[in-house]
Amino acid sequence: MNFPWKVILRASLIGTLYALAAPVYIVLGAVRLNRLFEAFVTIRSGCLTCIHCGHDNVLNRLATCNRCRATEYGSLLYCSFCGQVSRYLPCGGCGVTLRVLPGAGAK
Amino acid sequence: MNLSRSFFRLFRREHSRRAADEERRSAGAPARAAEAVIEAALNSLGGSSAIPIGTTDSGRVLSVDHSTLVSSGLVVGATGAGKSRFLVGLILQLLERLASGVEIELVDPKYETYDLLSLALAALWLKTSPWKRDELSSRIRVIDWARDWITPSAPFERVSADVSDAYLARLRADVVVQANARDYTDAMRHGYFMLGRLLIEKQFPMNLRFVTKLFRDEPFRRRISSGIADPDVREYFRDLDRNLPKQTSEGLLRRIQEDFSFPEIRYSEGIPPAALRKLVPTGAPAIVLGNYSSRMSLPQSKAIERANHRIVDVLLKAPRRSQLRPGLLLLEESPVLLSRSSELIDPLTTAARTLRSVGMGIVHLAQDFSNALPADLVRTLVLNSRWTAMFRVREDAELIYPHVLWLDEPQKAMPESVKRKVFAKTMEGLPQRRFYFHAKGYPALPATSLEVQDFAQSAGVSSDDELREIFSREIASRWVIPTSLAARLIAEWEAEVIDRAEVAPSSPKAGGKRPHKSLSDLLRDLGKDEEAPE
Numbered sequence: 001m002n003f004p005w006k007v008i009l010r011a012s013l014i015g016t017l018y019a020l021a022a023p024v025y026i027v028l029g030a031v032r033l034n035r036l037f038e039a040f041v042t043i044r045s046g047c048l049t050c051i052h053c054g055h056d057n058v059l060n061r062l063a064t065c066n067r068c069r070a071t072e073y074g075s076l077l078y079c080s081f082c083g084q085v086s087r088y089l090p091c092g093g094c095g096v097t098l099r100v101l102p103g104a105g106a107k
Numbered sequence: 108m109n110l111s112r113s114f115f116r117l118f119r120r121e122h123s124r125r126a127a128d129e130e131r132r133s134a135g136a137p138a139r140a141a142e143a144v145i146e147a148a149l150n151s152l153g154g155s156s157a158i159p160i161g162t163t164d165s166g167r168v169l170s171v172d173h174s175t176l177v178s179s180g181l182v183v184g185a186t187g188a189g190k191s192r193f194l195v196g197l198i199l200q201l202l203e204r205l206a207s208g209v210e211i212e213l214v215d216p217k218y219e220t221y222d223l224l225s226l227a228l229a230a231l232w233l234k235t236s237p238w239k240r241d242e243l244s245s246r247i248r249v250i251d252w253a254r255d256w257i258t259p260s261a262p263f264e265r266v267s268a269d270v271s272d273a274y275l276a277r278l279r280a281d282v283v284v285q286a287n288a289r290d291y292t293d294a295m296r297h298g299y300f301m302l303g304r305l306l307i308e309k310q311f312p313m314n315l316r317f318v319t320k321l322f323r324d325e326p327f328r329r330r331i332s333s334g335i336a337d338p339d340v341r342e343y344f345r346d347l348d349r350n351l352p353k354q355t356s357e358g359l360l361r362r363i364q365e366d367f368s369f370p371e372i373r374y375s376e377g378i379p380p381a382a383l384r385k386l387v388p389t390g391a392p393a394i395v396l397g398n399y400s401s402r403m404s405l406p407q408s409k410a411i412e413r414a415n416h417r418i419v420d421v422l423l424k425a426p427r428r429s430q431l432r433p434g435l436l437l438l439e440e441s442p443v444l445l446s447r448s449s450e451l452i453d454p455l456t457t458a459a460r461t462l463r464s465v466g467m468g469i470v471h472l473a474q475d476f477s478n479a480l481p482a483d484l485v486r487t488l489v490l491n492s493r494w495t496a497m498f499r500v501r502e503d504a505e506l507i508y509p510h511v512l513w514l515d516e517p518q519k520a521m522p523e524s525v526k527r528k529v530f531a532k533t534m535e536g537l538p539q540r541r542f543y544f545h546a547k548g549y550p551a552l553p554a555t556s557l558e559v560q561d562f563a564q565s566a567g568v569s570s571d572d573e574l575r576e577i578f579s580r581e582i583a584s585r586w587v588i589p590t591s592l593a594a595r596l597i598a599e600w601e602a603e604v605i606d607r608a609e610v611a612p613s614s615p616k617a618g619g620k621r622p623h624k625s626l627s628d629l630l631r632d633l634g635k636d637e638e639a640p641e
Binding site: 036039040043044046058060061062063072073074075077078080083085101 | 110111114115116119122123125126127129130
C-alpha cells in the first residue's frame, strides 16, 4: 500500500488555501454580521429615518403583506402569516426606497 | 434570510404590541398637531405691536399685529352678530395703542356704528383730563346732518392739482346719476358732467338758482362762460342750446330742483368752497365719523350719494397722503354703498390693490357679502383683503372654509362635502360676538370678540342720551354749522354771482340799422353777423 501522498498533498494545499482565505472570510463575515446587527438595531428601535428627506418611518404599525395581502399589527418588514421578509421599505416622506436588511443587490 | 426570519419570529409579539401602541398614539396626533398650529399662529399673529381683538377657546387673548389690522379686511356677519361692536372695539384699540397715530374714516349709512362710536368717544372725552379735552375734540371730525344743522361739504372743490377737473367731474356725475332713484339719459348725464366741470373750474357750489339762470339766461351764460379757461367747457356753454337740447336741460333742472328741495342737501352742498375753507378747522383729524343714514327724514339715495362723494374724496386724496400714519377706510354696509354706484367699484378695487403702498387699508363690513355684490368684485375684494372676521353667516362661510382647522377626529374623517355642510351649519348658528378670524398665511381661528363696555356706566353718566348730548355739544359742534348760517352764506354768494348787475348790452349804433340799398349790402351784413364773435 502506497503512502497517500496525494491525499496529504491535496489536504495540505486546501488547508493552506483556507488559511490564506480565512482572513478574507472573517472580514466579509464580520461586515455582514455588522450589517445584520445594524439592521436589527434599527428594527428594534422601531423607526427608520430617511437619509434623503429626514422623514421618520415607523416600522411597527398596521401593515398589509405584499405577498399574501394579510393585514396585521406588527413589523412592516415581516408577515407572520406567510413568513415573508422584506428587505426594502418605501419612505413615507419622499417615496425613495430604503434598505433595511442586507441582501442581494444591497449596497 | 433564515436568520432574519428567526429574528422576526422571536420578536413577533413585541412588534405587534409596539404597532398597536403606535396606532393608538397616532390617533391623537392630528389633534395635537392642530393645537400646536393654533398655538404657533397665535404667537406669530401678535407681532411686534399686538392689538387685542378677542379671546380664543383656550382663554388666550387673540392679538393681531397692527400692520395686519390696518391693511384691507372684511368683516362679514348677519344683523346682530356683533360686527359693529367688533369694529368699535377695534377702532378704540387702534386709537389707544398706536402711538404713531392712525387715520380712521368711518362711512356709515345705517347710523348704528356711528352712534356706538360717538358714545365711546364721548365717554373717552369725559374720562380725559380737562386740559386735554380740547385736543381730543380737535382730532375727531364729524360729518352729519339734520334739519337745523349740517356739516358743510364741497363736492366740486378741487381735490389736488394732480386730479384733473374732468376726472373729478366724471366721478361726481357718476355718483349722482347712479345713486339717484330717477333715470338719467345719456345727454342728461353728459350735461351734469359738463356742469360739474364748470363748477370745478369756477370753484362754485351746486346751486339751483345758478344752474337755472345758466341754462335759461343767455347773457348770464355768456358772462359766466367768458371767464372759463378750459376752451372745451367754454365753447360747450357758449353754444349750450345746440349742445344740450332744451328738454334735456329742463329735465336735468327738474332733477336738481328735486334734490335741492331737501334743506339738508341744499345747505350742506350749497356753501361756496371759498367760504367753506374759512369755516372748517384745519389740521388732519385722527378719526372722521361720517353718518350717512337717511334716518327716514330724506331719501336714502341722497344719503348714499353723499357717502359716495365722501368715499371719492378719500380715495382721491389717498395716494397723496402721508405714509407715516397708517390709514383705514371703514365702509359699513359696503354692498349698500357699492350697489348704488357701480362706478365706484373700479376706484375701490384699484385702491384695494394699490393703497398698501401708502399704508392705507379698506375694511368692508357686510351682511350678505357673496350675494349682495357681483361675483368678480367679491373675488377681487377677497383676494386683496389681508384679514377676514366672519361672524354668524350662511353662504359667506365658503370664503373661510378652506382655512379652518378640524380638531375633532370624527369630523376630520368626514367626506369633504359633509364637512362643508357641517361648517355652514356651524357658521349659521354662531352665537353673538363669536367669530372666526383669518389672516392670510394663518389658519382661521375661532374666537369671541372683546366685550364692549357700557359707555355710560364707564363714564359715570346716567344714560346714553347724556353721552350723545355731550358728543354733540363738545365734539360734533366744531364741525357742524346751523342751517341759518349756511343760508346766509349761500344768499351772499347768490347776491354776488347771480344777482350781480348785468353788464349793459352794447347800445345800438347811432342811427339804427342802415337800410340795404342793394343785394351786396345785404350779403355784407349777413357775413358780418356770421363772423361776429359770440
